[in-house]
Amino acid sequence: MDMKNGGESMPRPRIVIVGGGFGGLATAKALKNTPADVFLIDRNNHHLFQPLLYQVATSVLGPSQIGSPIRAILRSNKNTIVILGEVTGVDVEGKRVFVSDADRQGAPLEYDYLILATGATHSYFGHNEFEKYAPGLKNLAGAVTIRNRILQAFEQAEAEEDPARHRDLLTFVLVGAGPTGVEMSSAIAVLVRSTLKSEFRRIDPASARIVLVDAAPRVLGTFSEDLSRAAYNRLRKLGVEVRLGHSVDHIDAEGVVVAGERIPSKTVIWTAGVAPSLAGKWLNAETDHAGRVRVQSDLTVPGHPEIFVIGDTATLDHNGKPLPGVAQVAMQQGRYSGKLIHRRITGGAAPAPFSYFDKGNMAIVGKGFAVLQSGKIRVSGIAAWAAWAAVHLQFLAQSNLRVSVFLQWVWTFLTNHRGSRLIVNYAGSENQKAEADTIAKAAVSSK
Ligand SMILES: Cc1cc2nc3c(=O)[nH]c(=O)nc-3n(C[C@H](O)[C@H](O)[C@H](O)COP(=O)(O)OP(=O)(O)OC[C@H]3O[C@@H](n4cnc5c(N)ncnc54)[C@H](O)[C@@H]3O)c2cc1C
Numbered sequence: 001m002d003m004k005n006g007g008e009s010m011p012r013p014r015i016v017i018v019g020g021g022f023g024g025l026a027t028a029k030a031l032k033n034t035p036a037d038v039f040l041i042d043r044n045n046h047h048l049f050q051p052l053l054y055q056v057a058t059s060v061l062g063p064s065q066i067g068s069p070i071r072a073i074l075r076s077n078k079n080t081i082v083i084l085g086e087v088t089g090v091d092v093e094g095k096r097v098f099v100s101d102a103d104r105q106g107a108p109l110e111y112d113y114l115i116l117a118t119g120a121t122h123s124y125f126g127h128n129e130f131e132k133y134a135p136g137l138k139n140l141a142g143a144v145t146i147r148n149r150i151l152q153a154f155e156q157a158e159a160e161e162d163p164a165r166h167r168d169l170l171t172f173v174l175v176g177a178g179p180t181g182v183e184m185s186s187a188i189a190v191l192v193r194s195t196l197k198s199e200f201r202r203i204d205p206a207s208a209r210i211v212l213v214d215a216a217p218r219v220l221g222t223f224s225e226d227l228s229r230a231a232y233n234r235l236r237k238l239g240v241e242v243r244l245g246h247s248v249d250h251i252d253a254e255g256v257v258v259a260g261e262r263i264p265s266k267t268v269i270w271t272a273g274v275a276p277s278l279a280g281k282w283l284n285a286e287t288d289h290a291g292r293v294r295v296q297s298d299l300t301v302p303g304h305p306e307i308f309v310i311g312d313t314a315t316l317d318h319n320g321k322p323l324p325g326v327a328q329v330a331m332q333q334g335r336y337s338g339k340l341i342h343r344r345i346t347g348g349a350a351p352a353p354f355s356y357f358d359k360g361n362m363a364i365v366g367k368g369f370a371v372l373q374s375g376k377i378r379v380s381g382i383a384a385w386a387a388w389a390a391v392h393l394q395f396l397a398q399s400n401l402r403v404s405v406f407l408q409w410v411w412t413f414l415t416n417h418r419g420s421r422l423i424v425n426y427a428g429s430e431n432q433k434a435e436a437d438t439i440a441k442a443a444v445s446s447k
Contacts, residue, residue, distance in 0.1 A: 012037050013345055016097055016111035018087045020047050020070040023117035023311030023330035025397075030338020032077045034345055039109060041099055043086040045069055047397050048140060051327065052405070054180060056143040057269075058150070058187035059195075060412055062420035063140045065405050068397040090114070090282040092304065113306050113341050116293075117334065118277035120312035120325060123290075125273055130251040136270040137180055144424060146269055150188065151423045153267050154196060157203045170208040171265040173256050175248050176272025177214035178221065179363040182231055184271055185212045186366035189238040194367075194416040210240045211265075213258055214272070215247035220363055220371065222324065227371040230380040234365040274325060276313040283307065288315045288322070297353035299337050308337040318356045327395070328359055362388045367413065 013036045017024045020042035028040050046067040055061040071082040085101040097114065098106040122136035135145045150172065157169040172188055174181045188210050196205035212219070212235065218228045219235065219242060235242055246259040255265040280287035285301050286294045292315035293301060299314070301307045311330030315322050323329045336354045343350060360374025364385060372384035379387070389409065396402050408419045 013112040014039065014110060015113040015115070015341060016041065016109060017115045017117060018042075018097065019115075019117035019119060019311070020044070020082070021050075021117060021119050021311065021330065022327045023119075023334040024115065025070070025073065026331045026334025027115050027117065027308075027310070027338040028074055028077060028080055028334075030335045031079070031342060034079065034338075034342045036079060036112075036341075036345055038077070038080040039083060039111075040070065040074065040080055041083045041085050041087055041097070041109075042070055043084070044139070045071070045084050046140075047073055049392075049396055049401075050138070051392060051395075053137050053140075053143045054184045054187055056140065056420070057137055057146040057184065058191055059147055059418040059421045060187065061405060061408060063144060065401055065408065065419070066396070067140060068401060073397050087118070087282075090116075092283060092307070095306070111306075113308070115308045115310060115334075115337055116277075116279040116282075116313060117309075117311050117330065118279050118313050119330075120274040120276045122270060123273035123275035124270065127251075130248075130270065133251045133253055134175060134256075134268040134270040137184070147420075148423050148425065149267050149269075150191075151421060154200065154203070154205060155423070156266075158200050160202075166203055166207075167209070168255070168264040169266050170203065170205070171211065171255070171263065171267070172208065173211045173213060173263055173265045173268045174271050175213050175251075175256070175268065176270065177212050177216065177219040177242065177244065178271065179361075181212055181214065181271035182219055182235065183364050184269060185210050185240045186235060186238055186364070189235075189240050190367050190416075191418065193239065195418050195421075211243060211263055212240055213243045213246070213248055213256070215245065217245055219244070223361060223363070223371060223373050224378055227373055227378055227380055231363065231365050231371050234369050234380075238366050274312065279309055279313045283309075285309075290315075292322075298340060298350075299333055299354055308341075310334055310337055316354070323356055326361070329356060332356060362391065364388050 015036050015038045017027050017040045020040055025047055031038050047070050049066040052066045056063055074080050085099040087097050088100050088106055089098045096108040096110045099109055100106055122138050124130045135142055153169050157166045174185045192205045192208040220228045220231050248256050248258055250257040251268055255263050256268055276292045280291050280293045293309040295309050295314045295316050299308045299310055310333035312325045340351055362370055362372045364370040368382050368385050370384040370388040372379045372387055393402050393406055
């Protein structure tokens with residue numbers, strides 16, 4: 001992979017991108033025609049469209065409708081090698097990252113340019129013990145776990161002879177009233193009041209209690225007050241109980257405690273806080289209070305023009321405020337870092353400092369209703385919902401997903417039927433494992 005330069009063979013620069021999310025993919029695409037060897041490393045083999053994770057958790061879509069294999073997306077990037085592996089550290093002086101996979105631990109990979117686009121995970125605000133009882137929504141495994149729990153609760157309630165237990169089984173508590181909490185709680189409300197309505201005999205799914213809790217004084221705190229109020233009213237109309245102004249004191253197997261009151265529930269879902277990846281620790285770089293790496297206006301780390309940190313794991317001020325952790329920021333930063341590196345390698349002029357173009361914010365609140373805020377434009381209702389649907393379809397990574405998601409949405413809208421209502425226990429139940437064990441032992445002893 002050398003390139004000729006005036007008759008001399010020059011090694012091509014090596015660019016290592018860590019993370020195949022919104023930021024990392026955008027960088028790789030921007031480097032498509034760069035005379036360099038690009039390595040994109042991700043611990044998953046797929047790019048995940050996180051904004052639709054809640055639809056997997058609430059059975060509207062199946063996992064394969066919001067994830068695409070990274071190597072399929074980058075198949076026409078002839079200069080890019082995709083590696084399935086987990087980066088565990090960076091040797092900043094030696095210019096290498098360490099990659100672990102099923103066969104190798106900490107294998108070094110050298111770079112000339114490094115882009116860290118490792119995103120964020122959810123934060124339990126120092127209460128990691130809550131995680132066991134309140135799974136969060138960050139990846140496909142989490143979404144399927146939540147889907148299993150929601151569907152399982154109805155199955156258990158139907159099988160339960162004692163009606164006194166139905167109430168606990170059919171109470172769903174969501175902690176965090178940002179976009180994810182609002183979207184999830186309204187989607188569960190639609191699920192119980194329409195899709196499941198006529199399928200059970202002993203229980204009435206529509207009687208399910210859905211409680212959305214947040215310490216903040218209003219839902220969708222990053223939106224304007226009027227849109228926040230519109231979303232609140234819509235949630236109430238859908239039958240969601242909204243508890244604001246109090247954080248959750250405690251979560252256990254029996255439910256949550258909010259402002260001293262216990263809400264018994266078998267299904268608690270964590271939709272609050274995010275924590276950035278370990279990129280700041282790997283680089284030993286300056287971070288903000290949350291751990292996001294402080295980058296310069298060209299998205300590099302101070303003192304290291306060859307290291308870029310982008311997306312959810314970086315922080316950069318814009319109009320006096322840190323840029324939000326949204327997909328648009330990550331994509332625009334990915335495109336910018338790719339362009340900057342391309343120009344450096346090809347001898348072009350450096351681009352102007354990174355500047356974010358805010359295309360606006362949206363959140364969906366049940367069927368046929370969303371809120372949209374873009375500059376001075378504020379819209380709520382079905383028009384915002386149509387815009388939400390169009391934008392989300394446009395940003396899905398592959399055209400086959402666009403078609404499949406569009407058809408599923410139309411079908412769900414018209415019939416209230418959901419696409420993926422399977423309870424899938426990938427590990428198998430304890431009874432299944434014991435049965436397999438007994439069969440295996442019987443087979444050995446009969447030989
Ligand atoms: C439930 C949910 C809903 C959201 N809804 C919206 C929305 O409606 N609109 C919006 O704009 N934004 C939304 N967001 C936020 C948006 O998804 C993020 O801002 C965006 O994904 C950030 O892009 P990124 O490239 O920084 O990180 P990500 O897209 O998270 O990608 C990070 C990638 O890095 C990989 N990775 C991490 N660590 C390692 C490692 N050590 N080694 C190898 N690979 C690693 C991960 O596997 C992942 O593929 C939502 C987020 C969530 C969780």
